[in-house]
Amino acid sequence: MMKHSVIITPEHVLVDGNPLMHNEKGSALLTELYRNHIGDYPKFFKMDTLSKLGFIASELLLNIEGDRDFEPREDRAVIFFNRSASLQADTHYQSTIQDPEHFFPSPAAFVYTLPNIVTGEIAIRNKYFGETSFMVIDDYDEQIIMKNLKNAFQDPITKSIIGGWVECSDEEHFEAKIFLMEK
Amino acid sequence: MIVCVAHNIISPLGSTSAENYAAVKSGMSALKKYDGLWGLPEPFVASLLDRNAYKDERYTIDEQIVIASISKALENTNIDTKSSKVLFILSTTKGNVFLLDKNENGYPQDRVRLGMMAREVTKHFGNPNEPIVVSNACISGVCAQIEAMRYLESGEYNYVIVCGVDVQSAFIVSGFQSFKALSPDECKPFDAHRCGLNLGDAAATIIYTKKDKVNDNEWVACRGAIRNDANHISGPSRVGEGSFRALRIALGDLNPEKLAFINAHGTATPYNDEMESIAIERAGLAGVPVNSLKGYYGHTMGAAGVLETIISMQAVNDHNILGTRGFETLGVTHPLDVSNQNRATEKRAFIKLLSGFGGCNAALLMAKGGLK
Secondary structure (H helix, E strand, C coil), X not given: CEEEEXXXXXXXXXXXXXXXXXXXXXXXXXXXXXXXXXXXXXXXXXXXXXXXXXXXXXXXXXXXXXXXXXXXXXXEEEEEEECCCCHHHHHHHHHHHCCHHHCCCCHHHHCCCCCCHHHHHHHHHHCECCCEEEEECCCCCXXXXXXXXXXXXXXXXXXXXXXXXXXXXXXXXXXXEEEEEEC | XXXXXXXXXXXXXXXXXXXXXHHHHCCCCCEEEECCHHHCCCCEEEECCCHHHCCCCCCCHHHHHHHHHHHHHHCCCCCCCCCCCEEEEEECCCCCHHHHCCCCCCCCHHHHCHHHHHHHHHXXXXXXXXXXXXXXXXXXXXXXXXXXXXXXXXXXCCEEEEEEEECCCHXXXXXXXXXXXXXXXXXXXXXXXXXXXXXXXXXXXXXXXXXXXXXXXXXXXXXXXXXXXXXXXXXCCCCCXXXXXXXXXXXXXXXXXXXXXXXXXXXXXXXXXXXXHHHHHHCCCCCCEEECCHHHHCECHHHHHHHHHHHHHHHHHCCEECCCCCCCCECCCCCCECCCCCEECCCCEEEEEEEECCCEEEEEEEEECCCX
16 A cells, blocks of 8 residues: 655655655755755765665655654565666766776775665665665566565565655656555 | 476586586686786686677677576476566676776667666567566575565466576776775685685576475475665674574574575675674574585676575585585684585575675575475
8 A cells, every 4th residue: 555655856846746845956956855854864965866866755755654763673675666777876986997097996986886775775764674675677667666566565574665766867867756655 | 385497507617507516516616816807907806707708799798698598497498488477587786887888889878777688688588578677786686586486476477587697897896896895816705814705707597486286306485585784885784684684584483403504695705704694693593504605606796696596406406515615714703614515414495695785685595395
Protein backbone atom coordinates (compact mmCIF):
# COMPACT_ATOMS: atom_id res chain seq x y z
CA MET A 1 0.00 0.00 0.00
CA MET A 2 1.40 3.38 -1.06
CA LYS A 3 1.42 5.89 1.81
CA HIS A 4 3.29 8.99 0.63
CA SER A 5 5.08 10.18 -2.49
CA VAL A 6 7.66 12.77 -3.50
CA ILE A 7 8.56 13.91 -7.01
CA ILE A 8 11.54 16.16 -7.72
CA THR A 9 12.56 17.39 -11.18
CA PRO A 10 14.89 20.35 -11.98
CA GLU A 11 11.77 22.57 -12.15
CA HIS A 12 9.15 21.04 -9.84
CA VAL A 13 8.72 19.50 -6.41
CA LEU A 14 5.55 17.60 -5.49
CA VAL A 15 4.91 16.21 -2.03
CA ASP A 16 1.92 13.86 -1.95
CA GLY A 17 0.88 15.53 -5.20
CA ASN A 18 1.01 19.08 -3.78
CA PRO A 19 3.53 21.58 -5.19
CA LEU A 20 6.25 22.66 -2.75
CA MET A 21 7.30 26.32 -3.01
CA HIS A 22 10.83 27.04 -4.21
CA ASN A 23 12.80 29.69 -6.13
CA GLU A 24 15.73 27.80 -7.61
CA LYS A 25 16.06 25.31 -10.47
CA GLY A 26 18.45 22.47 -11.29
CA SER A 27 21.34 21.74 -8.92
CA ALA A 28 20.62 24.96 -6.99
CA LEU A 29 17.12 23.60 -6.28
CA LEU A 30 18.59 20.66 -4.37
CA THR A 31 20.67 22.99 -2.21
CA GLU A 32 17.63 25.22 -1.61
CA LEU A 33 15.54 22.23 -0.53
CA TYR A 34 18.33 21.11 1.80
CA ARG A 35 18.54 24.55 3.45
CA ASN A 36 14.78 25.04 3.76
CA HIS A 37 13.71 21.56 4.84
CA ILE A 38 16.73 19.74 6.35
CA GLY A 39 19.71 21.90 7.28
CA ASP A 40 21.30 19.72 9.97
CA TYR A 41 23.23 17.18 7.88
CA PRO A 42 26.38 18.77 6.40
CA LYS A 43 27.44 15.42 4.84
CA PHE A 44 24.92 16.46 2.16
CA PHE A 45 27.53 18.76 0.61
CA LYS A 46 29.96 15.89 0.04
CA MET A 47 27.45 13.82 -1.91
CA ASP A 48 27.25 13.36 -5.67
CA THR A 49 24.09 14.59 -7.40
CA LEU A 50 22.41 11.16 -7.36
CA SER A 51 22.90 10.85 -3.60
CA LYS A 52 21.81 14.46 -2.99
CA LEU A 53 18.65 13.85 -4.99
CA GLY A 54 17.75 10.59 -3.28
CA PHE A 55 18.64 11.96 0.12
CA ILE A 56 16.49 15.12 -0.26
CA ALA A 57 13.58 13.14 -1.70
CA SER A 58 13.73 10.64 1.19
CA GLU A 59 13.91 13.46 3.75
CA LEU A 60 10.80 15.15 2.33
CA LEU A 61 9.04 11.78 2.32
CA LEU A 62 9.99 11.00 5.92
CA ASN A 63 9.05 14.50 7.06
CA ILE A 64 5.46 13.87 5.93
CA GLU A 65 5.47 10.51 7.64
CA GLY A 66 6.43 12.46 10.79
CA ASP A 67 7.50 11.09 14.16
CA ARG A 68 11.20 10.91 13.17
CA ASP A 69 12.93 9.36 16.15
CA PHE A 70 15.99 7.97 14.28
CA GLU A 71 15.80 4.76 16.31
CA PRO A 72 17.62 1.85 14.63
CA ARG A 73 15.24 -0.42 12.68
CA GLU A 74 15.55 -3.39 10.36
CA ASP A 75 12.00 -3.55 8.99
CA ARG A 76 12.36 -0.76 6.44
CA ALA A 77 14.05 -1.30 3.05
CA VAL A 78 15.43 1.28 0.60
CA ILE A 79 15.16 0.07 -3.01
CA PHE A 80 15.78 2.36 -5.96
CA PHE A 81 15.81 2.06 -9.73
CA ASN A 82 17.18 4.30 -12.43
CA ARG A 83 18.47 4.51 -15.98
CA SER A 84 21.95 6.06 -15.77
CA ALA A 85 23.30 4.29 -12.66
CA SER A 86 26.07 6.58 -11.33
CA LEU A 87 26.86 8.24 -14.69
CA GLN A 88 27.36 11.76 -13.29
CA ALA A 89 29.89 10.51 -10.71
CA ASP A 90 31.47 8.17 -13.30
CA THR A 91 31.99 11.04 -15.76
CA HIS A 92 33.47 13.20 -13.01
CA TYR A 93 35.83 10.42 -11.87
CA GLN A 94 36.90 9.70 -15.47
CA SER A 95 37.88 13.38 -15.85
CA THR A 96 40.35 12.95 -12.97
CA ILE A 97 42.20 10.09 -14.71
CA GLN A 98 41.75 10.95 -18.41
CA ASP A 99 44.91 12.99 -18.82
CA PRO A 100 48.16 11.23 -17.79
CA GLU A 101 49.69 14.67 -17.11
CA HIS A 102 46.88 15.48 -14.69
CA PHE A 103 46.21 12.08 -13.14
CA PHE A 104 44.56 12.69 -9.75
CA PRO A 105 42.13 9.89 -8.85
CA SER A 106 40.54 10.45 -5.44
CA PRO A 107 38.67 8.09 -3.13
CA ALA A 108 36.07 10.79 -2.44
CA ALA A 109 35.16 10.86 -6.16
CA PHE A 110 35.52 7.11 -6.72
CA VAL A 111 33.19 5.99 -3.94
CA TYR A 112 30.21 7.66 -5.64
CA THR A 113 30.82 5.68 -8.86
CA LEU A 114 28.41 3.09 -7.43
CA PRO A 115 24.70 3.87 -7.73
CA ASN A 116 23.78 2.07 -4.50
CA ILE A 117 25.72 4.61 -2.40
CA VAL A 118 22.54 6.71 -2.24
CA THR A 119 20.71 3.83 -0.53
CA GLY A 120 23.57 3.61 1.98
CA GLU A 121 23.41 7.37 2.64
CA ILE A 122 19.71 7.05 3.49
CA ALA A 123 20.33 3.98 5.68
CA ILE A 124 23.07 5.83 7.59
CA ARG A 125 20.96 8.96 8.09
CA ASN A 126 17.99 7.00 9.43
CA LYS A 127 19.78 4.03 11.06
CA TYR A 128 18.08 1.53 8.78
CA PHE A 129 19.66 -1.93 9.07
CA GLY A 130 17.17 -3.31 6.54
CA GLU A 131 17.60 -4.25 2.90
CA THR A 132 19.17 -1.68 0.58
CA SER A 133 19.25 -2.31 -3.15
CA PHE A 134 19.77 -0.54 -6.47
CA MET A 135 18.64 -1.74 -9.89
CA VAL A 136 18.92 -0.36 -13.40
CA ILE A 137 16.40 -0.53 -16.25
CA ASP A 138 16.84 1.52 -19.38
CA ASP A 139 13.41 3.20 -19.29
CA TYR A 140 11.18 4.21 -16.43
CA ASP A 141 8.56 1.45 -16.11
CA GLU A 142 6.18 1.73 -13.19
CA GLN A 143 4.93 -1.82 -13.62
CA ILE A 144 8.41 -3.33 -13.36
CA ILE A 145 9.24 -1.20 -10.33
CA MET A 146 5.98 -1.93 -8.47
CA LYS A 147 6.21 -5.68 -9.08
CA ASN A 148 9.80 -5.70 -7.86
CA LEU A 149 8.97 -3.78 -4.69
CA LYS A 150 6.01 -6.06 -4.01
CA ASN A 151 8.42 -9.01 -4.29
CA ALA A 152 10.74 -7.37 -1.77
CA PHE A 153 8.11 -7.98 0.93
CA GLN A 154 9.01 -11.69 0.66
CA ASP A 155 11.85 -10.77 3.03
CA PRO A 156 10.79 -12.04 6.49
CA ILE A 157 11.45 -8.71 8.26
CA THR A 158 10.68 -5.98 5.71
CA LYS A 159 7.41 -4.18 6.53
CA SER A 160 7.88 -0.92 4.62
CA ILE A 161 9.95 0.33 1.69
CA ILE A 162 11.25 3.68 0.56
CA GLY A 163 11.31 2.87 -3.13
CA GLY A 164 11.04 4.17 -6.65
CA TRP A 165 13.00 5.99 -9.33
CA VAL A 166 16.06 8.16 -8.64
CA GLU A 167 17.67 9.19 -11.91
CA CYS A 168 20.49 11.60 -12.63
CA SER A 169 22.46 11.87 -15.88
CA ASP A 170 24.35 15.06 -14.95
CA GLU A 171 24.24 17.80 -12.32
CA GLU A 172 21.35 19.64 -13.99
CA HIS A 173 19.29 16.68 -15.25
CA PHE A 174 17.58 14.53 -12.68
CA GLU A 175 14.26 13.06 -11.64
CA ALA A 176 13.13 11.45 -8.41
CA LYS A 177 9.76 9.71 -8.09
CA ILE A 178 9.81 7.90 -4.80
CA PHE A 179 7.25 6.70 -2.32
CA LEU A 180 6.78 5.09 1.04
CA MET A 181 5.09 1.73 0.76
CA GLU A 182 3.78 -0.53 3.50
CA LYS A 183 3.21 -4.26 3.37
CA MET B 1 11.71 -24.59 -3.97
CA ILE B 2 14.07 -22.54 -6.10
CA VAL B 3 16.41 -24.90 -7.92
CA CYS B 4 19.60 -24.35 -9.91
CA VAL B 5 19.21 -25.98 -13.32
CA ALA B 6 22.48 -24.96 -15.00
CA HIS B 7 25.56 -22.82 -14.52
CA ASN B 8 28.76 -21.62 -16.16
CA ILE B 9 31.89 -19.64 -15.32
CA ILE B 10 34.13 -17.84 -17.81
CA SER B 11 37.33 -16.66 -16.16
CA PRO B 12 41.07 -16.74 -16.74
CA LEU B 13 40.95 -20.22 -15.15
CA GLY B 14 38.56 -21.74 -17.70
CA SER B 15 35.42 -21.50 -19.81
CA THR B 16 33.22 -24.02 -18.02
CA SER B 17 32.27 -24.46 -14.36
CA ALA B 18 34.05 -27.85 -14.33
CA GLU B 19 37.31 -26.41 -15.71
CA ASN B 20 37.17 -23.63 -13.16
CA TYR B 21 36.51 -25.96 -10.24
CA ALA B 22 39.32 -28.32 -11.28
CA ALA B 23 41.75 -25.39 -11.52
CA VAL B 24 40.81 -24.03 -8.11
CA LYS B 25 40.92 -27.48 -6.51
CA SER B 26 44.48 -27.94 -7.76
CA GLY B 27 45.48 -24.56 -6.30
CA MET B 28 45.82 -22.63 -9.57
CA SER B 29 45.41 -18.89 -9.75
CA ALA B 30 45.51 -16.39 -12.62
CA LEU B 31 46.76 -13.56 -10.41
CA LYS B 32 49.70 -11.83 -12.08
CA LYS B 33 51.60 -8.58 -11.64
CA TYR B 34 50.96 -5.91 -14.30
CA ASP B 35 53.27 -2.94 -14.64
CA GLY B 36 52.38 -0.07 -16.96
CA LEU B 37 49.19 -1.71 -18.23
CA TRP B 38 46.53 0.77 -19.49
CA GLY B 39 48.98 3.60 -18.81
CA LEU B 40 48.49 3.29 -15.05
CA PRO B 41 51.40 4.80 -13.12
CA GLU B 42 51.38 2.15 -10.34
CA PRO B 43 51.75 -1.61 -10.93
CA PHE B 44 48.97 -3.93 -9.71
CA VAL B 45 48.18 -7.64 -9.32
CA ALA B 46 45.03 -8.90 -11.01
CA SER B 47 43.39 -11.93 -12.65
CA LEU B 48 42.73 -10.79 -16.22
CA LEU B 49 41.28 -12.39 -19.35
CA ASP B 50 43.31 -12.24 -22.56
CA ARG B 51 41.75 -9.18 -24.25
CA ASN B 52 42.96 -10.44 -27.68
CA ALA B 53 40.68 -13.47 -27.46
CA TYR B 54 37.54 -11.28 -27.68
CA LYS B 55 37.38 -9.98 -31.21
CA ASP B 56 33.64 -9.73 -31.98
CA GLU B 57 33.33 -6.06 -32.93
CA ARG B 58 29.57 -5.95 -32.37
CA TYR B 59 29.98 -6.48 -28.64
CA THR B 60 32.24 -5.14 -25.90
CA ILE B 61 34.33 -7.67 -23.99
CA ASP B 62 31.85 -7.57 -21.08
CA GLU B 63 28.97 -8.33 -23.45
CA GLN B 64 30.94 -11.08 -25.20
CA ILE B 65 31.71 -12.97 -22.01
CA VAL B 66 28.14 -12.55 -20.73
CA ILE B 67 26.76 -13.96 -23.99
CA ALA B 68 29.33 -16.77 -23.99
CA SER B 69 28.66 -17.67 -20.35
CA ILE B 70 24.86 -17.70 -20.73
CA SER B 71 25.14 -19.68 -24.00
CA LYS B 72 27.26 -22.34 -22.31
CA ALA B 73 24.94 -22.52 -19.30
CA LEU B 74 21.99 -23.04 -21.67
CA GLU B 75 23.76 -25.81 -23.65
CA ASN B 76 22.31 -28.82 -21.85
CA THR B 77 18.90 -27.35 -21.14
CA ASN B 78 15.81 -27.02 -23.30
CA ILE B 79 15.05 -23.47 -22.15
CA ASP B 80 13.53 -21.27 -24.86
CA THR B 81 15.09 -17.84 -24.22
CA LYS B 82 12.54 -16.29 -26.65
CA SER B 83 9.77 -17.04 -24.17
CA SER B 84 8.23 -14.23 -22.12
CA LYS B 85 8.37 -16.65 -19.16
CA VAL B 86 12.16 -16.30 -19.07
CA LEU B 87 13.69 -13.29 -17.28
CA PHE B 88 17.30 -12.10 -17.56
CA ILE B 89 18.96 -10.49 -14.52
CA LEU B 90 22.43 -9.04 -14.94
CA SER B 91 24.69 -8.31 -12.02
CA THR B 92 27.43 -5.77 -12.60
CA THR B 93 29.03 -2.86 -10.83
CA LYS B 94 30.68 -1.01 -13.72
CA GLY B 95 29.63 -2.76 -16.97
CA ASN B 96 31.06 -0.95 -19.99
CA VAL B 97 32.48 1.96 -17.98
CA PHE B 98 35.66 1.90 -20.10
CA LEU B 99 33.58 3.58 -22.85
CA LEU B 100 33.85 6.85 -20.89
CA ASP B 101 37.55 6.95 -21.81
CA LYS B 102 37.88 9.54 -24.57
CA ASN B 103 40.28 7.23 -26.44
CA GLU B 104 37.58 4.53 -26.77
CA ASN B 105 35.46 4.99 -29.85
CA GLY B 106 34.70 1.50 -31.13
CA TYR B 107 31.19 1.26 -29.65
CA PRO B 108 28.08 3.43 -29.40
CA GLN B 109 28.41 5.68 -26.35
CA ASP B 110 24.97 4.71 -24.98
CA ARG B 111 26.28 1.21 -24.23
CA VAL B 112 27.91 2.71 -21.16
CA ARG B 113 24.39 2.56 -19.68
CA LEU B 114 23.92 -0.77 -17.91
CA GLY B 115 20.38 -1.14 -19.23
CA MET B 116 21.58 -0.79 -22.83
CA MET B 117 24.33 -3.34 -22.23
CA ALA B 118 21.72 -5.73 -20.82
CA ARG B 119 19.42 -5.12 -23.79
CA GLU B 120 22.23 -6.14 -26.16
CA VAL B 121 22.34 -9.43 -24.30
CA THR B 122 18.60 -10.10 -24.28
CA LYS B 123 18.40 -9.06 -27.95
CA HIS B 124 21.06 -11.67 -28.70
CA PHE B 125 18.92 -14.36 -27.03
CA GLY B 126 15.66 -13.06 -28.53
CA ASN B 127 14.15 -12.46 -25.10
CA PRO B 128 11.18 -10.06 -25.06
CA ASN B 129 11.40 -8.93 -21.41
CA GLU B 130 13.13 -5.83 -20.12
CA PRO B 131 16.28 -7.10 -18.39
CA ILE B 132 16.91 -6.07 -14.78
CA VAL B 133 20.45 -5.00 -13.87
CA VAL B 134 21.37 -5.30 -10.21
CA SER B 135 24.10 -2.78 -9.41
CA ASN B 136 24.57 -3.04 -5.69
CA ALA B 137 28.36 -2.76 -5.45
CA CYS B 138 30.23 -5.92 -4.51
CA ILE B 139 27.16 -7.79 -3.22
CA SER B 140 25.38 -7.59 -6.61
CA GLY B 141 25.90 -11.28 -7.44
CA VAL B 142 24.05 -12.51 -4.36
CA CYS B 143 21.41 -9.76 -4.66
CA ALA B 144 20.73 -10.87 -8.24
CA GLN B 145 20.15 -14.44 -7.04
CA ILE B 146 17.81 -13.21 -4.29
CA GLU B 147 15.91 -11.22 -6.92
CA ALA B 148 15.68 -14.35 -9.08
CA MET B 149 14.27 -16.34 -6.14
CA ARG B 150 11.62 -13.66 -5.53
CA TYR B 151 10.56 -13.45 -9.19
CA LEU B 152 10.22 -17.25 -9.32
CA GLU B 153 8.31 -17.39 -6.02
CA SER B 154 5.87 -14.80 -7.36
CA GLY B 155 5.11 -17.23 -10.20
CA GLU B 156 5.59 -14.72 -12.98
CA TYR B 157 8.45 -16.54 -14.73
CA ASN B 158 9.44 -20.15 -15.34
CA TYR B 159 13.16 -19.48 -15.53
CA VAL B 160 15.41 -16.68 -14.39
CA ILE B 161 18.87 -16.43 -15.94
CA VAL B 162 21.28 -14.63 -13.61
CA CYS B 163 24.62 -13.51 -15.05
CA GLY B 164 27.26 -11.60 -13.11
CA VAL B 165 30.06 -9.80 -14.92
CA ASP B 166 32.82 -7.25 -14.49
CA VAL B 167 35.90 -6.63 -16.59
CA GLN B 168 38.73 -4.57 -15.12
CA SER B 169 39.86 -1.25 -16.60
CA ALA B 170 41.96 1.80 -15.74
CA PHE B 171 38.81 3.32 -14.22
CA ILE B 172 38.32 0.56 -11.65
CA VAL B 173 41.97 -0.19 -10.87
CA SER B 174 42.91 3.49 -10.37
CA GLY B 175 39.89 3.93 -8.09
CA PHE B 176 40.83 1.03 -5.83
CA GLN B 177 44.46 2.25 -5.88
CA SER B 178 43.30 5.70 -4.74
CA PHE B 179 41.60 3.96 -1.80
CA LYS B 180 44.89 2.17 -1.03
CA ALA B 181 42.79 -1.00 -1.12
CA LEU B 182 44.97 -3.04 -3.51
CA SER B 183 47.63 -5.46 -2.35
CA PRO B 184 51.00 -5.07 -4.09
CA ASP B 185 51.23 -8.90 -4.15
CA GLU B 186 48.81 -11.83 -4.32
CA CYS B 187 46.13 -11.29 -1.69
CA LYS B 188 46.12 -13.14 1.66
CA PRO B 189 42.53 -13.52 2.90
CA PHE B 190 42.12 -13.66 6.71
CA ASP B 191 45.91 -13.73 7.09
CA ALA B 192 47.85 -11.76 9.69
CA HIS B 193 49.85 -10.10 6.90
CA ARG B 194 46.97 -9.32 4.55
CA CYS B 195 47.22 -5.85 3.09
CA GLY B 196 44.60 -5.49 0.41
CA LEU B 197 42.68 -7.05 -2.44
CA ASN B 198 43.34 -8.02 -6.06
CA LEU B 199 40.82 -7.40 -8.83
CA GLY B 200 39.65 -9.93 -11.43
CA ASP B 201 37.70 -10.41 -14.67
CA ALA B 202 34.89 -12.96 -14.93
CA ALA B 203 31.38 -13.72 -16.07
CA ALA B 204 29.31 -16.35 -14.29
CA THR B 205 25.78 -17.60 -14.93
CA ILE B 206 23.24 -19.48 -12.82
CA ILE B 207 19.82 -20.45 -14.16
CA TYR B 208 17.07 -20.97 -11.60
CA THR B 209 13.57 -22.46 -11.77
CA LYS B 210 10.86 -23.32 -9.23
CA LYS B 211 9.99 -26.93 -8.43
CA ASP B 212 7.66 -28.59 -5.94
CA LYS B 213 9.96 -31.56 -5.43
CA VAL B 214 13.71 -31.90 -5.79
CA ASN B 215 15.97 -34.92 -5.90
CA ASP B 216 19.00 -35.38 -3.65
CA ASN B 217 21.44 -34.05 -6.23
CA GLU B 218 19.66 -30.81 -7.05
CA TRP B 219 20.87 -27.53 -5.57
CA VAL B 220 18.27 -25.41 -3.80
CA ALA B 221 18.63 -21.68 -3.13
CA CYS B 222 16.91 -21.77 0.27
CA ARG B 223 16.86 -18.22 1.56
CA GLY B 224 18.87 -15.04 1.45
CA ALA B 225 18.90 -11.53 2.82
CA ILE B 226 20.40 -8.13 2.14
CA ARG B 227 21.15 -5.88 5.12
CA ASN B 228 22.83 -2.51 5.62
CA ASP B 229 25.40 -1.54 8.27
CA ALA B 230 23.92 1.99 8.52
CA ASN B 231 27.43 3.04 9.43
CA HIS B 232 29.67 4.28 6.60
CA ILE B 233 29.56 4.43 2.79
CA SER B 234 33.10 3.15 2.21
CA GLY B 235 34.05 1.17 5.32
CA PRO B 236 32.46 -1.86 6.95
CA SER B 237 30.75 -1.75 10.33
CA ARG B 238 33.09 -2.36 13.26
CA VAL B 239 30.52 -4.70 14.75
CA GLY B 240 29.66 -6.47 11.49
CA GLU B 241 26.05 -5.31 11.85
CA GLY B 242 24.77 -5.84 8.33
CA SER B 243 26.62 -9.10 7.69
CA PHE B 244 25.50 -10.44 11.07
CA ARG B 245 21.86 -9.65 10.34
CA ALA B 246 22.03 -11.10 6.81
CA LEU B 247 23.72 -14.26 8.12
CA ARG B 248 21.10 -14.67 10.85
CA ILE B 249 18.29 -14.69 8.29
CA ALA B 250 20.13 -16.96 5.83
CA LEU B 251 20.82 -19.47 8.61
CA GLY B 252 17.28 -19.30 9.99
CA ASP B 253 16.46 -22.39 12.04
CA LEU B 254 19.12 -24.54 10.37
CA ASN B 255 21.54 -26.20 12.78
CA PRO B 256 24.98 -24.68 12.01
CA GLU B 257 26.39 -28.22 12.12
CA LYS B 258 24.66 -28.86 8.80
CA LEU B 259 26.91 -26.28 7.09
CA ALA B 260 29.96 -27.56 5.20
CA PHE B 261 31.41 -24.04 5.19
CA ILE B 262 30.78 -20.34 4.90
CA ASN B 263 32.21 -19.01 1.66
CA ALA B 264 33.08 -15.53 2.90
CA HIS B 265 33.75 -12.37 0.93
CA GLY B 266 37.36 -12.57 2.25
CA THR B 267 38.75 -9.79 0.08
CA ALA B 268 41.94 -9.63 2.18
CA THR B 269 41.55 -5.97 3.08
CA PRO B 270 42.29 -5.50 6.79
CA TYR B 271 38.81 -4.15 7.56
CA ASN B 272 36.65 -6.51 5.52
CA ASP B 273 38.05 -9.76 6.87
CA GLU B 274 38.03 -8.49 10.45
CA MET B 275 34.40 -7.39 10.07
CA GLU B 276 33.41 -10.80 8.70
CA SER B 277 35.05 -12.58 11.63
CA ILE B 278 32.98 -10.45 14.02
CA ALA B 279 29.75 -11.03 12.09
CA ILE B 280 30.34 -14.79 11.82
CA GLU B 281 31.00 -15.07 15.53
CA ARG B 282 27.99 -12.94 16.44
CA ALA B 283 25.83 -15.21 14.29
CA GLY B 284 27.04 -18.22 16.31
CA LEU B 285 28.89 -19.66 13.33
CA ALA B 286 32.50 -19.46 14.56
CA GLY B 287 32.73 -23.27 14.53
CA VAL B 288 31.90 -23.53 10.83
CA PRO B 289 34.86 -23.72 8.37
CA VAL B 290 35.32 -20.46 6.47
CA ASN B 291 37.00 -20.01 3.09
CA SER B 292 37.64 -17.27 0.53
CA LEU B 293 38.21 -17.69 -3.22
CA LYS B 294 39.84 -14.29 -3.81
CA GLY B 295 43.34 -15.84 -3.95
CA TYR B 296 42.28 -17.76 -7.09
CA TYR B 297 40.23 -15.13 -8.94
CA GLY B 298 40.81 -11.80 -7.25
CA HIS B 299 37.69 -9.80 -6.53
CA THR B 300 35.47 -10.22 -9.58
CA MET B 301 32.97 -7.60 -8.33
CA GLY B 302 29.59 -8.05 -10.05
CA ALA B 303 30.51 -11.65 -10.94
CA ALA B 304 31.79 -12.61 -7.47
CA GLY B 305 28.50 -13.64 -5.85
CA VAL B 306 27.53 -15.85 -8.77
CA LEU B 307 30.98 -17.29 -9.47
CA GLU B 308 31.69 -18.10 -5.82
CA THR B 309 28.26 -19.74 -5.38
CA ILE B 310 28.96 -22.00 -8.37
CA ILE B 311 32.46 -22.98 -7.19
CA SER B 312 31.06 -23.68 -3.71
CA MET B 313 28.26 -25.92 -5.07
CA GLN B 314 30.84 -27.95 -6.97
CA ALA B 315 33.07 -28.19 -3.90
CA VAL B 316 30.19 -29.67 -1.88
CA ASN B 317 29.42 -32.05 -4.77
CA ASP B 318 33.08 -33.13 -4.53
CA HIS B 319 32.87 -33.43 -0.67
CA ASN B 320 35.53 -30.74 -0.44
CA ILE B 321 36.05 -27.57 1.57
CA LEU B 322 38.34 -25.57 -0.70
CA GLY B 323 41.49 -24.17 0.84
CA THR B 324 41.92 -20.40 1.09
CA ARG B 325 44.82 -19.67 -1.25
CA GLY B 326 47.18 -17.05 0.20
CA PHE B 327 46.22 -17.74 3.83
CA GLU B 328 48.91 -18.78 6.33
CA THR B 329 48.34 -17.43 9.85
CA LEU B 330 44.99 -16.28 11.19
CA GLY B 331 44.95 -12.51 11.47
CA VAL B 332 41.42 -11.66 12.62
CA THR B 333 40.21 -11.09 16.18
CA HIS B 334 37.72 -13.93 16.29
CA PRO B 335 38.97 -17.51 15.90
CA LEU B 336 37.67 -18.54 12.50
CA ASP B 337 38.36 -22.02 11.11
CA VAL B 338 40.34 -21.10 7.97
CA SER B 339 42.82 -23.35 6.17
CA ASN B 340 44.90 -23.08 3.01
CA GLN B 341 44.42 -26.82 2.39
CA ASN B 342 41.45 -28.60 0.83
CA ARG B 343 39.54 -30.54 3.49
CA ALA B 344 36.99 -33.34 3.27
CA THR B 345 33.32 -32.84 4.19
CA GLU B 346 30.13 -34.88 3.93
CA LYS B 347 27.88 -31.90 4.68
CA ARG B 348 25.51 -30.64 2.01
CA ALA B 349 24.88 -26.94 2.63
CA PHE B 350 26.84 -23.69 2.65
CA ILE B 351 26.33 -19.95 3.09
CA LYS B 352 27.69 -17.44 0.59
CA LEU B 353 28.48 -14.13 2.29
CA LEU B 354 29.32 -10.77 0.66
CA SER B 355 29.70 -7.15 1.67
CA GLY B 356 30.32 -3.93 -0.22
CA PHE B 357 30.51 -0.16 -0.45
CA GLY B 358 27.36 1.63 0.54
CA GLY B 359 27.37 -0.46 3.74
CA CYS B 360 25.56 -3.34 2.05
CA ASN B 361 25.86 -7.02 2.98
CA ALA B 362 24.22 -10.16 1.63
CA ALA B 363 24.02 -13.80 2.63
CA LEU B 364 22.54 -16.78 0.77
CA LEU B 365 21.92 -20.31 2.05
CA MET B 366 22.34 -23.06 -0.56
CA ALA B 367 21.53 -26.71 0.21
CA LYS B 368 21.97 -29.80 -1.94
CA GLY B 369 18.66 -31.66 -2.03
CA GLY B 370 17.06 -28.82 -0.09
CA LEU B 371 16.58 -28.54 3.67
CA LYS B 372 15.34 -31.83 5.09
